[in-house]
Amino acid sequence: MKATAKLVGFGLLCITVLGFMWGNFWNGMTQAEAKEADELHALLDLGQQTVDQPLKVVVKWQGEWDGSGTDDAKAAAQKLSQSLELPPVSERMENGHTTYRVLDEKNKVGIRFNWQEISAEQSYIIIQLEAGSPSEWANLSDLQKECGTKMRAAGIDAKWNASLQGLGNKEEDPAALMDRIEGSLERTMDAVPMETYQDATTVSNAYQVPSLTSRIRSGSTWLNMQVAVHEDETTGENRVTIGLPVITIEY
Numbered sequence: 001m002k003a004t005a006k007l008v009g010f011g012l013l014c015i016t017v018l019g020f021m022w023g024n025f026w027n028g029m030t031q032a033e034a035k036e037a038d039e040l041h042a043l044l045d046l047g048q049q050t051v052d053q054p055l056k057v058v059v060k061w062q063g064e065w066d067g068s069g070t071d072d073a074k075a076a077a078q079k080l081s082q083s084l085e086l087p088p089v090s091e092r093m094e095n096g097h098t099t100y101r102v103l104d105e106k107n108k109v110g111i112r113f114n115w116q117e118i119s120a121e122q123s124y125i126i127i128q129l130e131a132g133s134p135s136e137w138a139n140l141s142d143l144q145k146e147c148g149t150k151m152r153a154a155g156i157d158a159k160w161n162a163s164l165q166g167l168g169n170k171e172e173d174p175a176a177l178m179d180r181i182e183g184s185l186e187r188t189m190d191a192v193p194m195e196t197y198q199d200a201t202t203v204s205n206a207y208q209v210p211s212l213t214s215r216i217r218s219g220s221t222w223l224n225m226q227v228a229v230h231e232d233e234t235t236g237e238n239r240v241t242i243g244l245p246v247i248t249i250e251y
Helices: 002-050 073-083 134-153 174-189
Strands: 053-065 090-094 097-106 109-119 122-131 159-167 192-198 202-208 216-218 221-223 225-231 238-244
Touching: 002 053, 002 134, 002 159, 002 174, 002 238, 053 134, 073 097, 073 109, 073 122, 073 134, 109 134, 122 134, 134 159, 174 192, 174 202, 174 225, 174 238, 192 221, 202 221
Parallel strands: none
Antiparallel strands: 053 122, 053 159, 090 097, 097 109, 109 122, 159 238, 192 202, 202 225, 216 221, 225 238
């Protein structure tokens, strides 16, 4: 009886510990998702402050799938697409690799689903969301969270990045416009300039921003944000692009 009591006690202790660990895991996931949403909102707020005419916001989730579990790549791709309430995937060959794709739209937010087989046991997945006017940005934020949650639940080590693009003051020199944007970043986000590039029509600066967790390594340092101002030689307009942690669209 004593042995049985000890065994039961040990089992209850294990359940308690596992419950505590599981609770902490999901609490951590919830906090991470909340932080991701906060950082996207910070980018959207910054865009409204720095561009005169917003053009688009692009959010990309991407990561590897290692073939663990019982599904093959096609079945796993179809299951993820279904979980996101997207149409069935279409299969095609791209650069010698089998690829499963979906193009769709939800609440005026464009969705590009791309699952590419690298090998029999490995795939790389990118889900891109694109919204135009600020009236669509709330829907974009909801989809950002949903895609990240569903990709991670599917066993994909997913990371996200985002880029916002719009038109700035046409009358300002690109360097002067960048100085004004940088001054705002330093005041509101304690951004620290780390890298810069400049030519006749483009200025691009990369920053460390202590309040942001999204980051990418560049040499021996970390970067959290990139801002570029490009003067269109045809129209004379200044195109402003802001990326977290770097810009991943053409600027």
